[in-house]
Amino acid sequence: MSGRDQSDDRDTAIRFLVEAALKSVADKRRFRSPQTKDDWIDRLCEEIMSASETSHQAVLSSLIATGVTSDEVLGDYVPAVARRIGELWVQDKATFVQVTIGAARLQALFQNRTDLPRGTWLDRTVPLGQSILMILPAVEDHTLGAFVAADQFRRHGLWVRMAIRLSNAELLRVVEEGRFSMLGISMATYKSVENVQEIIKNLKSSLDRCPPIVVGGKYVADSDGVEVLTGADLAVRSAREAIEGCGLASVAKSLTVDSLA
Template sequence: MKPYSTSGLTDADDGEAQSPAIRFLVESALRKIASDYVNRRPRGREDWIERLCAALMSESDTSHKAVISALISTGVTSEQVYQDYVPEAARRLGEMWISDTASFVDVTLGAARLQALFRAAGDARGLPMLDRSIPLGEEILMVIPEFEQHALGAFVAADTFRRHGVWVRMAIGMETPELVELLREGRFSAVGLSLATRKTVEQAGELIEYLRANVRSLPPVIVGGRIVAEDVAAVRRCGADHAVRSVREAIERCGLATVTERLTVRESSQG
């Protein structure tokens, strides 16, 4: 005969009765923690970027937009969001992938949402929606070499160049002879490389050396990416003309014509 508790239930039955209640308490506590995190206002730039990265990789399709709206409500301009916070979030996603603190699926989802933000931004930065619709005569070749696995930075940079009215042609995983042929046929104002690690810097050096040896009039070679902030000296040794930390710096170093400059010239001539 089974032993009965004072309540008239067996121990097993008592455990089964308590399980839903315990599960409810645990789930309520987790929801409370998640709610507190969402409702807690970030205290500074680092907190905002952390919140944005979490939202970009969340199950919600709109939470990252809510984070950006909340950020703008604090007085941060759209220009600052797209020039500072979004590129930094992209860099963080890449770091999380490299350090294995986020899965490939999560980082890919976050990257896709970032690219969608750039496409949908329109005139959020005070500029017309730019792609290839406003040709200013400047075109760069953005190269994602076969040895570089982290391509998000290159896509973010390409979108930013386009918003300044600079055409961008993507060369993804092309072999070096193909790149040489493309550079010989095109009229590029610059060649861009986005690099993530010291290993890819060494391989980029070999690529740049090959291009210089086989392209008679090679345009300026620009190197950007996470590694520039970590070891700019190593990047300079790879043979690039410029090691830059932002698209704005790349534009200035190469003297590229931008929409902002054209608008300024037009306003001056009209005045």
């Protein structure tokens, strides 16, 4: 055997040992119970992007077993995981496939609540004769924020209807046929601004009585003067702020809320 062959064999053996050591560390971390909220968010983020179809559900079950409520999971942990996934994507630490899988599973928690451990969900929607329309502009790719916001409003006892990527004509027809107390528009990025301007202008010029139009989301949370820029009546950073600003009733007396994206 030549010296080069021996060197190649040695490099292969070293690489194998390193990979085995890293796998061992990862396995120990996976089986170690998270100790802090950030630990739980990291674990849930890891499992919700994994190839396993059920590992994230096991993490959710373990989290709820510690005393965390399903309300807190959906209103606090899920948005935090969504932000963490976005950070990993920006930092090039997560692949497109992982991000897609993670986002789909997070959204499924709102669309199909059976993904939460059975028996942990309480129906929080208490009808108060008020309903809102949550609008997701056609140019927005991020739908999770709109579902998070809708869930927050439901916790306050409001009926919520979703309008996702409708044309101006379709949206106008929905608003005309509904009896909405508020129209909420989710803005995750700057690219929504022009589209939202058009939506709001069309609604206000076409309706005899236009409900208050509220914009919220990550872009709103990071910017000032968005209501002036878009023509909205209010720019808010939380569901509670939107409800209070529009003078709506709420069944929630003390509730932590997240922004509209």
